[in-house]
Amino acid sequence: MAAGEVPPSVRVELLGPLRLTVGGQSVDVRGPKRRAVLALLALAEGRVVTVDHLVDALWPGDVVESGRQSLHSHVSRLRGHLGPAAGRLETRADGYRMDLGSEGIDAAQVRALLATARGTVLRDPKAALAQLRRAQEMWRGPVLADLTDVQPIAAAVEGLAQLHREVIDALVGAAIAAGQAGEVEGIAAATAAADPLREPATLQQMRVLAATGRAPEALQVGRDFRHRLTEETGLDPSPALSELEREIAGGAVGGAPLPRPPIPASAVTRLIGRDADIAAMQRLLGAERLVTLVGPGGVGKTRVALEVARREGAASTLLLAPVTDPAAVPHALAAALDLAVVQGDVLLACAALLGGRSALIVVDNCEHLLEAVRSTVDVLLTWCPGLVVLATSREPLGLAAEYVVRLAPLPLPAIDSARSGTDTPSDLLRVPSVAVFLERAGRVRHGPPLSADDLQTVADIVRRLDGMPLAIELAAGRLSTFSLSDLHQRLDRSLDLLGGQPSGAPRHRTLRATVEWSYRLLSEEERRLFRHLSVFVDGVALDDAERIAAELAVDSDPGSALARLVDASMVEASFEGGTRYRMLETLRAYGQDQLVATGELAEAADRFLRWAVELVRWIGEALATEQEPSADAMLRRELANLRAAWRLARSGGYLDTAAAMVVGLFEAITYRDLVELRSWAEELASDPAMPAHPRATAVFGVAAEATYHRGDHQRAEQLARTGLGLARDETDSWMCRLPLSVAELARGAFPQVVEHALGARTFPDGSRENYGIAALAAAYGGDPERARELNARGVAGARSFSMRSWAAYVTGEIETAAGRRDRAEAHYRQAIELARTAGATFLVGVASVGLLAALAESGRTADALRGYREVIDYFARTGNWTHLWVALRNLADLLRSIGDEESATLLNAAADAAPNAPATARPTATGSDLASAETAAPDRTEALRCARSAIKRHLAGAEQLGQPSGQPRLTPARRSPRR
Numbered sequence: 006m007a008a009g010e011v012p013p014s015v016r017v018e019l020l021g022p023l024r025l026t027v028g029g030q031s032v033d034v035r036g037p038k039r040r041a042v043l044a045l046l047a048l049a050e051g052r053v054v055t056v057d058h059l060v061d062a063l064w065p066g067d068v069v070e071s072g073r074q075s076l077h078s079h080v081s082r083l084r085g086h087l088g089p090a091a092g093r094l095e096t097r098a099d100g101y102r103m104d105l106g107s108e109g110i111d112a113a114q115v116r117a118l119l120a121t122a123r124g125t126v127l128r129d130p131k132a133a134l135a136q137l138r139r140a141q142e143m144w145r146g147p148v149l150a151d152l153t154d155v156q157p158i159a160a161a162v163e164g165l166a167q168l169h170r171e172v173i174d175a176l177v178g179a180a181i182a183a184g185q186a187g188e189v190e191g192i193a194a195a196t197a198a199a200d201p202l203r204e205p206a207t208l209q210q211m212r213v214l215a216a217t218g219r220a221p222e223a224l225q226v227g228r229d230f231r232h233r234l235t236e237e238t239g240l241d242p243s244p245a246l247s248e249l250e251r252e253i254a255g256g257a258v259g260g261a262p263l264p265r266p267p268i269p270a271s272a273v274t275r276l277i278g279r280d281a282d283i284a285a286m287q288r289l290l291g292a293e294r295l296v297t298l299v300g301p302g303g304v305g306k307t308r309v310a311l312e313v314a315r316r317e318g319a320a321s322t323l324l325l326a327p328v329t330d331p332a333a334v335p336h337a338l339a340a341a342l343d344l345a346v347v348q349g350d351v352l353l354a355c356a357a358l359l360g361g362r363s364a365l366i367v368v369d370n371c372e373h374l375l376e377a378v379r380s381t382v383d384v385l386l387t388w389c390p391g392l393v394v395l396a397t398s399r400e401p402l403g404l405a406a407e408y409v410v411r412l413a414p415l416p417l418p419a420i421d422s423a424r425s426g427t428d429t430p431s432d433l434l435r436v437p438s439v440a441v442f443l444e445r446a447g448r449v450r451h452g453p454p455l456s457a458d459d460l461q462t463v464a465d466i467v468r469r470l471d472g473m474p475l476a477i478e479l480a481a482g483r484l485s486t487f488s489l490s491d492l493h494q495r496l497d498r499s500l501d502l503l504g505g506q507p508s509g510a511p512r513h514r515t516l517r518a519t520v521e522w523s524y525r526l527l528s529e530e531e532r533r534l535f536r537h538l539s540v541f542v543d544g545v546a547l548d549d550a551e552r553i554a555a556e557l558a559v560d561s562d563p564g565s566a567l568a569r570l571v572d573a574s575m576v577e578a579s580f581e582g583g584t585r586y587r588m589l590e591t592l593r594a595y596g597q598d599q600l601v602a603t604g605e606l607a608e609a610a611d612r613f614l615r616w617a618v619e620l621v622r623w624i625g626e627a628l629a630t631e632q633e634p635s636a637d638a639m640l641r642r643e644l645a646n647l648r649a650a651w652r653l654a655r656s657g658g659y660l661d662t663a664a665a666m667v668v669g670l671f672e673a674i675t676y677r678d679l680v681e682l683r684s685w686a687e688e689l690a691s692d693p694a695m696p697a698h699p700r701a702t703a704v705f706g707v708a709a710e711a712t713y714h715r716g717d718h719q720r721a722e723q724l725a726r727t728g729l730g731l732a733r734d735e736t737d738s739w740m741c742r743l744p745l746s747v748a749e750l751a752r753g754a755f756p757q758v759v760e761h762a763l764g765a766r767t768f769p770d771g772s773r774e775n776y777g778i779a780a781l782a783a784a785y786g787g788d789p790e791r792a793r794e795l796n797a798r799g800v801a802g803a804r805s806f807s808m809r810s811w812a813a814y815v816t817g818e819i820e821t822a823a824g825r826r827d828r829a830e831a832h833y834r835q836a837i838e839l840a841r842t843a844g845a846t847f848l849v850g851v852a853s854v855g856l857l858a859a860l861a862e863s864g865r866t867a868d869a870l871r872g873y874r875e876v877i878d879y880f881a882r883t884g885n886w887t888h889l890w891v892a893l894r895n896l897a898d899l900l901r902s903i904g905d906e907e908s909a910t911l912l913n914a915a916a917d918a919a920p921n922a923p924a925t926a927r928p929t930a931t932g933s934d935l936a937s938a939e940t941a942a943p944d945r946t947e948a949l950r951c952a953r954s955a956i957k958r959h960l961a962g963a964e965q966l967g968q969p970s971g972q973p974r975l976t977p978a979r980r981s982p983r984r
Contacts, residue, residue, distance in 0.1 A: 012089060012093060013027055013029075013089055013090050014106070015027050015087060015090045015093050015105055015109055016110070016111075017044075018145070019048065019111060019112050019149060020111050020115065020144045020169075022147075022149070023040050023043065023044055024145075025086065027087055032086050038063055039079045040151070041062070041155045041158060042059060042063070044152055044155075045155075045158065046094070046102075047110055048158070048161045050105075051102065051103070051104060053099065053100045053101070054101055054102070055099050056073060056076065058157075060072045062155050062157045080096075111143045115140045118137065118140040119168075122134075123175065130182035131183045134176070134179040134185065137176040141172055141173065141176055148165050148166070170196070174209055176192065177193050178209065186213045189213060193206075193209050193213040194210055196209070202234060204230070207226060207227070207246075211223040211224075211227055227249070230246070240360055244349070244358060276308055277444060278415045278416065279309050279312070282309055283313055283316065286310075286410065293406075294392070294394065295382065295386060295393075295402070295404060295406045296394070297395075297396040297402055297409050297410070298412050299398055299401055299410070299411050299572075301399065301520075301575070301589060301592065302399060302475070302519040302522055302574070303519045303591075304413070304473055305474040306397040307370065307397055309412060313367075314365065314367045320364075320366065321341050321364070322367040323337055323366060324369050324370065325337065325368065325373075326370040329373075331374050331376060331377035332377070334374060334377040335351040335381060336351055338352070339351050339354065342355055344358050352381060352384055352385075353384075355385070356389055359391075360391075363393075364392050365394075366394050367395045367396075368396040369396075370397060371397065371402060372398045372573070373522075375398070378396070379402045379404060382394055386404075400572035400573045411574075414438070414471050414589070415437040415472040415477070416437050416438060417438050417464075417468050418432075420468065430460050433460045433464055436464070437472075438477060439467055441474060442466065442477050442480065445478045446481040446484050462489055466480060466493055469590065470591070471591060520592055523573055524599075527569070527570075528569075530557075530561065531570060533603075533605075534553070534557060534559055536603065536605060537600070537609045537612065538576065538588070539597050539599075540600075542646055542648075543587070543643075544586055545586050546585055547585070550567055551563040551564060553612065554567065571586070582642065614650055614654060617646070617647055617654075618662055620643060623636070625669040625670065625672050625673070628672035628805060629804065633805040633843045634843060637844030638844070644679070647666070648681065650666070660694060660698060661698075663689050664689065664700040666685070667685055667689050668704060668737075668740070670685075670686075671710065671740060672807075674686060674711050676807050676843070676845035676848055677844060677847060678850075680883060682711075683710075683715065686710070687715075690708035690724060696731055700737065701731045702728045702731050702732040702738055703737035705725065705728025705741060706724075706725060706742075706743070706744060708728075709722070709725035709741060709748070713747060714884075714885050715884050715885065716884055716886030717886075717887075717921055718747070718751040718921060719748070719752075726745065728740070738764075739764075742762070742764050743765050746761040746762040746775070746779075746782075749761065750781060751887055753785075755782040756786075762775040762776070762778040762779040762782070774799065776795045776798045776802075777799045780815050780819065781818055787822075789823040792815075799815070805843065806843035807839075807840065807845045809839050810836045810845060810848050813835040813839065814852045816829075816832040817832035817836065817855050817856075817859075820832065826858070826859050827859075829859050830859040830860075833852050833855045836848065837852045837856065850876055850880060853876045854895060857876065857895065858895050858898075860872065861895075861898070866899070866903060867960060869899055870960050870963070873952070873956055877949070880892060886922070886945070887921055890916045891923060893915070893916055896912060897913050900912070903959065908952075911948070915943045915945070915948035919945070
């Protein structure tokens with residue numbers, strides 16, 4: 006087909022024998038399998054039909070080996086039948102799609118005609134009648150009779166039979182309304198005779214008879230139906246029969262207009278990202294009688310439920326949002342069922358109408374009428390065994406038969422991939438939350454496609470809106486007023502900024518209104534607990550939440566109050582790693598606003614800070630014991646909350662709290678590469694008010710430790726000495742002596758190291774790492790026996806995994822310094838294993854440096870190179886250049902041993918010139934060393950580039966040869982100064 010040429014029309018007719026026309030010409034499609042493929046693709050009406058679905062349908066049971074290949078062959082031949090329109094049969098990643106357009110499927114046209122007729126019958130019944138006649142004429146005989154052995158087609162045939170009944174019912178009703186009842190008398194009689202127990206057909210026949218002046222016959226038809234139903238099923242007809250009998254007997258022979266469509270239009274916009282949720286709901290509705298879709302306001306419960314109802318076809322929908330009186334619920338249900346009840350019990354009349362028929366009812370927005378809805382649904386499920394109810398609510402109904410499904414927000418772009426730039430524009434476009442934003446934005450602002458940077462901004466917007474569909478739609482709508490960057494900058498005001506259109510439901514016109522709708526349904530105690538939990542930015546553990554509830558004097562059981570918040574969709578419960586309660590960001594922002602409005606902000610902030618101080622105190626103590634792994638997990642789990650507490654303490658001038666947090670985190674800062682915690686210590690030490698504070702010595706000691714880990718051992722020594730100068734007694738001085746001793750170790754002042762390390766014996770829980778530091782100084786100073794004696798004293802007091810790891814590492818260093826590196830390897834490996842158990846990532850790094858030197862000396866060059874690649878990246882990532890220079894010097898020794906003199910010389914020159922590189926006992930200068938002295942020292946960036954390039958080059962050579970790239974000389978490696 007030539008470029009720009011419009012492909013010919015394609016039409017598939019299903020309402021009779023399967024028929025295909027292309028460009029108006031009939032095409033003969035032969036073979037039952039190929040005809041079944043065509044029918045299944047047409048029945049999907051433009052949706053993708055997966056390969057698995059097609060294969061299961063065509064070859065049920067044990068699928069033949071060639072099933073997929075045969076399917077491919079049939080699809081290929083179908084494209085041949087389509088000729089120039091072959092492009093309308095599309096191949097997708099997981100299946101096939103047939104694009105037939107709005108006029109390409111007769112069944113779809115019939116549904117459209119039926120919907121139009123129902124919408125126009127009141128104002129123009131004759132026009133509606135004409136449309137319905139046209140729809141009726143599209144049936145050409147038995148529907149797909151030769152294909153009903155294919156189960157999905159057989160099911161579709163049943164659906165099309167139901168559609169035919171609806172068209173006939175509508176046709177008869179429109180004829181009555183248009184004054185042409187006589188023209189459909191035969192149709193009405195035949196329809197009732199075809200299904201003598203179907204009440205709607207009987208009612209239509211009665212209306213036709215009454216409208217043509219034969220009221221007695223109409224009443225007799227009703228009496229016959231009542232008798233037949235009772236005799237054959239034991240059931241009574243619905244109240245609608247009695248009501249019609251009264252109307253006919255009273256002379257009201259005009260009949261009733263067409264019933265309104267049972268399913269309201271859910272929205273004019275496309276539903277994005279919910280296919281999996283809808284499929285799951287459909288599966289559940291096949292097995293459960295009451296399914297309640299719960300979630301916070303704005304998550305999209307109504308949209309999903311209405312889409313499920315639309316796909317189910319025969320469903321009625323009860324919309325409760327506008328209903329405020331609990332007593333009105335049965336009346337609203339009757340209206341949804343098109344049941345006019347003028348006397349008697351309305352709810353029982355609804356139950357009688359539904360009877361034993363299979364039916365689906367959607368009950369939307371139950372949360373403000375829970376008691377009334379609970380009672381209503383309970384009666385319906387009891388009296389109507391064929392009934393299935395799909396409810397939406399911000400909390401469960403609480404019935405025994407209820408199956409609760411929590412609807413999650415839309416999937417979000419990954420944070421890590423966005424930061425690293427690995428998300429491509431096409432990747433982001435496929436993320437449902439981003440797709441919703443772009444789809445809605447395109448309706449209010451037209452223009453060129455967004456740039457890659459703009460898409461990253463959109464990704465951040467939908468993340469900050471928690472993937473909530475309502476919030477995303479409201480935000481996208483604001484692009485009519487703001488630019489994308491303006492909107493992004495103002496999201497902190499999202500509760501009020503994101504207003505909807507006046508036509509929207511009142512509870513959804515702004516995010517604030519949406520949240521208030523749920524908030525007002527809580528008791529005052531529940532509201533107060535919700536407010537005070539909102540200060541936790543990343544959720545709160547069960548024990549902490551219960552303690553807060555107790556402190557707030559909640560009268561009910563704290564667990565019950567928390568359960569109520571979860572049920573009301575104000576708080577989410579997660580159970581991975583222990584029970585935890587979280588809030589969506591929009592809900593948390595509302596809780597913060599309410600703290601201000603109620604005057605409780607200061608109380609909540611004080612409680613939050615006390616929680617943080619108590620937590621870091623426990624973490625600090627537990628990290629020094631056998632509980633270290635649990636404490637490490639707790640620290641990492643609560644880091645976001647601790648970050649919020651830290652910022653609150655600093656911005657609010659809570660110096661005591663800030664000092665307590667920093668001091669309590671000393672153990673975490675020492676052995677865990679949580680760089681953020683180190684920045685807190687340095688920030689606090691630079692506060693002008695800190696020197697006069699009672700805990701100044703401890704704070705300066707922690708800051709010195711943090712600075713040492715940043716690779717600046719000179720600054721660390723200054724901070725430690727400043728802290729010692731501020732000491733009022735020896736209580737906290739150990740916190741300064743430890744970092745001072747390792748800073749001195751880095752500059753090779755071994756006697757001073759021993760002095761300060763042993764002077765740190767005043768720390769609270771006895772012998773610990775200070776003996777290991779002193780042992781390192783003794784070992785590096787040439788006294789291995791003294792080193793072993795000191796380390797043994799430290800081992801005796803080692804309780805935590807970190808301290809045992811530290812002792813093993815020191816043992817490895819002592820053995821190496823004594824020239825027994827073959828014995829050192831096992832100790833390094835033990836240190837690494839214990840450190841990993843503890844989460845002490847820094848100890849893993851320094852022990853790995855020692856291990857790699859042992860590997861290199863034993864000839865395992867390739868293993869050593871791979872290890873250096875990892876450890877160099879690790880220290881570069883955490884910014885610890887003191888230890889990075891040690892690793893680079895050791896790498897230089899390895900490179901020289903395998904003949905790479907140039908790279909080794911550059912790395913040694915860079916380390917020698919670096920002010921933060923630790924001192925090393927350099928051997929007598931060789932020719933290579935002299936060349937190093939004459940080489941211009943590269944900077945840090947060039948040193949890293951050189952190291953990585955050399956490792957990559959030599960590893961490639963070793964892998965190509967299938968053996969180590971060389972045998973290193975037994976040269977002593979430069980020692981890591983500590984930790």
